[in-house]
Amino acid sequence: MQVRLRKTGAIALSTIPALLVSLSVAAHEPEKHAEGAKAPDCAAMKDMDSATMDKDDPVMQAMMEQCKGHMESMAHSKSSADSGQRDHGNEKASEGSAHDH
């Protein structure tokens, strides 16, 4: 009788946590939706009218947060392109001055 009760207790102790875990897994988890979800189309931000954008607007802040990495890489590639152009311009100028001599 005592063995039977112990067995029932053990089954209950192992079943209840398992049931709770399975219930929590069945809930709507954001990670499940992340699989196959579309990434933010940050390229569209450059077509937006910056004059109408208010940096204090929560929508604008949310967009900046979503596209932080994209904007940083854009700024980085722009600055390297600018410096490349500047170097290229300097080379041309020095070539020109060499010709003058």
Add this chain to the structure above:
Amino acid sequence: MSIRKLLACVRCLAVAGLVLILAGAAYVYLGLYPIGADTPHNAATYWLLESVRERSVARAASGIAVPGDLDASARLLAGGADYNDMCAGCHLEPGVKESDFTLGLYPAPPNLAEAHDVHGDPETRDQRRFWIIKHGIKASGMPAWGPGHDDERIWNMVAFLKRLPDLTPQQYQIVTARKDSAAH
């Protein structure tokens, strides 16, 4: 009026009531009410159901405390992604005018991407939206999201709904995308 006349009147009213109840029961049990979602309710049924819904939601939602930070951008991001996954199919998104659900559900789900909510002041609207998202509406297609979502997550959706009508399709796409998506 004599007592005899009064008794006759009461008896007459009781018989009329009984006849009405029997007629109503026959109407229900014979399956005469058109229950298909493609046949609108008659005006009386529509009024009754709408009044029951609106009065019930207003009473139940009236005591809910609204968080003071519903305009935080973090709430927009969290609520936007959930809205896109769970709600946009029925309640639409900027630039989309209809879906199979808006065409087929009855009553048609409201287009939340358009500014049309006229239910009282902003606080009442927030309370109402929170309650409806959490508890759902019987026999309307609106599920109760409360069992699988905590209150904070539901408030995030309420926060997103406040700004949804202001968003362009491009803004909507960026704000509702899940940043940690596999496609990223």
